[in-house]
Amino acid sequence: MTSDSRDPSRLRSNFEEGTSRWAVRRAQWRALGLTDEDMAKPKIAVVNTSSEMAICFSHLDAIAEKAKQAIRDAGGLPFEIRTAAPSDFIISGGRGATYILPTRDLIANDIEVQVEGAQLDGMLMLTSCDKTVPGQLMAAARQDIPTLMVICGYQASGEIDGEHVDIEEVFLHAGYHAQGNTSFDRLKEMSEQAIRSPGVCSGMGTANSMHSVTEGLGMCLPGAAPVAANSERMWDYVARSGARIVDMVWEDLRPRHIMTEGAFRNAARVDLAQAGSINCIKHLQSIAVEAGVDIDMWKVFDEEGARTPVLTAVRPIGPLSIEEFDAAGGAQGTMKRLEAVLDTDVLTVTGQTLGETLRDVVIHDDNAIRPVDDPWGDKPAIVILKGTLAPEAGVVKIGLRTPDRKLQFRGPAKVYDGSAEAEAALLAGEITPGDVVVLRGQGVRGGPGMGGASRLVFAVEGRGMGPDVAIVTDGQLSGLVNKGLVVGEVQPEWAEGGPIALVQDGDMIAIDVEAKTLDLEVAEDELARRREAFRPPEPTQDSGWLSIYERTVQPLSRGATLMTDARRGNG
Structure with missing residues (x-):
């Protein structure tokens, strides 16, 4: 980092006077009412995913106004920009819900176009629902200009008959x-x-997990996650974040100074200790790829899971509300408990090290965030499996383990290439206790875009067979914990010709969470015969965003980031 010199000539946004770039931009901005004094200030993008279609984004316009005023008061010049606003519950209606994950990468590219094209000096990200968080962090890592994430809060949930x-x-x-x-x-x-109320889903699903992961990475003000949407504390963080991003520009404190390997490991430990979403793994991998950090997040979750106890039990894995966790200290409280095993030398957006920001942290409820020697669970809530059916990885979300929870399962495969087909078979009684349901063609290329397998999982539970039927899929899963064994994000996926593409009805599949294995019990010579007969699928989309995504997306091992064919070969 350079010293905090407030010379406007240092700002990349201040073009040389008299040049065409300077002249035409000045004409545009004078017409907007900006003065020459304004145009010399640090220019900050306020990235807003506001949308009238989803409650999780409905309060962001007011937050943007507060943030812009804080930037002005601190001597900066804010420019509000808009990106796509993906809510899983709203944009899941079209094309088999496959727009959800690809919108993450659309957000990252949209931000790049507007901020890099305009050569702005910094970014303040208003982060809400779960795909906006990684999309914004990917953009921050890629562009590497001073960036600060503003956690915009969780919604109030309701009651029925108490x-x-x-x-x-x-x-x-x-x-x-x-x-x-x-x-x-x-x-x-x-x-x-x-x-x-406005805000993201109130449990420890992907949104609140990614908010906590953001704090684990050091990319938001300390203590910001989680926070109740529109609460007094949220508004305070908005104001302080607006002031802080201006200082970060002058200090040249950039994301790649903060998001180092140590920060990514810290973020994984936070997610594990909170029994958070498994979706954080692929999102952290995508951010690491954009940051140029050579790390395998599946390996990190495997390694850290073995030594990270579960310290809180927020719904849906336990009885605690997000409000109780928030009041106890939130993600910062989790990090305080984990302080001895964290990399406390990493920088945060404050300009201080993580150790310095944790020094005076107090935990207000020893049950909501338990000590490491008295955890909610001493076994990992997230387990990475490998084996003949998942040579690279498969992920199981166990949550809190109970004596009656099945950790081993062996049964015959029932193979389906879509959720609707599998649900119809379930309703018709074709899926029975003891079966291993294989749902494939749901991966990043096969979807394309991982439409998700949770609908089938919930249907199996609704049928009363949750503990008695296992599910194996190359699709992604909700943050909810099911009663049975469900293995998601199996790699390599069907479209890549992974072993999941070779499974046939009746093949025996064995899952062992304790041994961390997922095996297809078919002789190698038979698998070789099936492998030779397999033909990679043709692209399913001939135009539009999903067509671009399908042709350029890399495997989950690279975070499902979008690369050219040349970069794919180097990956």
Whole structure:
């Protein structure tokens, strides 16, 4: 980093006077009412994913106004820019829900176009629903200009007859309803009561997990995650973040100074200790790829999972509310408990080391965030499996282990190439206890874009067979924990010709969480015969964004980032 010299000539946004770039931009900005004094200031992109289609983004316009005023008060010049606003529950309607993950990369590219094209000096990211967080962090890592993430908060959930209900439970019970085990009237009532304020889903799903991971990376102000949307504390963080990003520009404190290998390991430890979302693995991998950090996040989660106890138990894995976790100290409290095993020398957006930011942290509830020697669970909540069916990786979200929880499963395969097909078979009674349901063609290329397998998982539970049927898929899963064994994100995926593409009905599959294995019990000569007969699928999309995604996406091992064919070969 350079010293904090506030000479406007240092700013990349200040073009040489008299040049065509200077002249035409000055004409545009004078017409917007900006003065020459304004145009000499640090120019900050306020990245806003506001949308009228989803409650998780509905409060961001007001936050943007507060953030812009804080930037002005600190001597900066804010420019609000907009990107796509992907809500899993809204844009899942089209093309088999395959737009969700690809929108992450669309956000990163959209930010690059606007910020790099305009040569702005810094970015303040208003981060909300779960794909906006990694998309924004990917852009920050790629462009490497001073960037600060603003956590915009979780929503208030509701009650029915004194019992908690939230959006994830609506999703879960929709699966139950499809199998005849939740009435339409009950599902309708749940959908009316589940959400009572703006913000992201209130459990420790992907959104709140990624907010915590952001704090683990050092990319938001300390103590910012989680926070209740529109709370006094959230507004305070917005104001302080707006002031801080201006200082970061003058200090030249950039994302690649902060997001080092040590920071990525810290982020993994936070997610593991909070039994957070498995989706954080691929998102962290994508951010690391953009940051130029050579790290295998599946290996990191495997290594750190063996020595990271579960310190909190926020819904859906345990009884705690997100509000209780927040009040106890949130992600910063988790990091304080883990302080002895974290890399505390890494920098944060404050300009201080992580150790310095944790020095005076106090945990306010020893049950909500337990000490490492008295955890909620001493076994990893997230387990990476490997074996003949998953030579690279497969992921299991166990949550808190109970004596009756099955950790081994062996049974015959029932193979399906789509969720609708599998759900119809379930309803028809073709899937029975003891089966291993293989749902394939759901990966980043096969989807394209990982439409998700959770609908099938919830349908199996709704049928009352959660503990008795295992599911193996190359698709992604919700942050919810199921009762049975579900292995997601199997690599290599079907479209890459991985072993999951070779499974046939009746093949025996063995899952062992303790041994961390996932095996297809078929002789190698038979697999070789099937492998020779396999033909890679032709692209399914002939135009549009999904067509671009399908042709350029790299495997999960590279974070499902988008690269040219040349870079794919070097990966």
